[in-house]
Amino acid sequence: MSTPTQTQPTTAELRQALPLVTVRGLDVAYGDQPVLSGVNLDLRPGEMVALLGASGSGKSTLMKSLTGFAPITGGSVRVVGYDVTNLLRGELQKLRSDVGQVFQQFNLIPRMSVLTNVLTGALHAAGPVNLAGGFSGKHRKLAMHYLDRVGIAHKAKDPARSLSGGQQQRVAIARALMQQPRVILADEPVASLDPKLADSVLELLRGIATEDGIPVLVSLHVLPLALAHSDRIVGLRHGEMLVSAPTARLDAAKLAGLYSQEGANHDDDGA
Known part of the structure; x- marks a missing residue:
């Protein structure tokens, strides 16, 4: 009898794996100024998650909290096995070496x-x-x-x-x-690029997520790009999570509330 050959896990199987990033009830404040309140997030192998929100909604702060660059005042943050809320300096350095970062300014x-x-x-x-x-x-x-x-x-x-x-x-x-890296954080990576180049860069990032099993969290400010290139969308407004759902369940109308004065209904899949 022949032995079964070992095969790479499919993208669907990767996305059912345990999350590499788990955020629960995250609060972040600078002094007496709250920036994030009660945010939940999971990032699983093989998926690209778009992070949306108007300027000042807390997108960059959420990303910074994942590598210990933002003051976590409540909740829990676990990234590739590290409890970010309780890391010593040396451990933070190890965590940051496991997280690849891509910025708007190429640095x-x-x-x-x-x-x-x-x-x-x-x-x-x-x-x-x-x-x-x-x-x-x-x-x-x-x-x-x-x-x-x-x-x-x-x-x-x-x-x-x-x-x-x-x-x-x-x-x-x-x-x-x-x-x-075991996780990639991309903070407005296409903000300075024209639409064609933006598409190509996001296609590249999504390919890395899918082919390498590296979850990618990418913050964007253009709804069509998020809808075209992500598996899930997380939306923040004034530091609170208003949207967390598979991209297939969303459209521009459902996401417009992230940028309005009234806000949007919570659409949460538990992430």
Whole structure:
């Protein structure tokens, strides 16, 4: 009798796995100014979750709370096995090395090559190195692999400043992948890109979530992009969660309340 071959889990199976991020009843306040109140969130392997809300709704603060950069004043936050509310400094550093981050501002080193910028994503693993030549051949091969994956391996030797905005964001994504992250947080990653480039970058991020089983939380401010590129949508208004549901159950009309004075009805699937 032949033995069964081991197969990779399907995307559907990944999304039924235990969450890598679990947030329950999260409160965040700066002094006496509350920013988030009673927020719940799950991020499972293989899914891309869009985070929506008007400016000041608490989107960036929610992302910061997942890596200990925001003052958690209530509730619980667990990320890839870490209890973020009770971590020591060394443990926080380990957690942050497990979380890849992509920002609106690409945060590249303009004069350095594309390859070197991607290699900086491995600094936590490589230890102190000379950026000009201190990375191992293994790291360089891996960086080229990720540059090829995001479609710009041919730009490896070019200075980062010579690339277009969309290309620079792809470099930033490759740099995040160099961390071997277990979760990716993307804070307004397409805000400075035109619609075509925005679509391509979000398609890339969703592909990473699906193919690698890495959950991606991406904050956006354009409803059609969220509806087109996410598996679930979480919506905040004035620091409270008003929407948490599969994207297939939502449309622009149901999400419009996130940006209105009246707010929207809660649509919560328990996430």
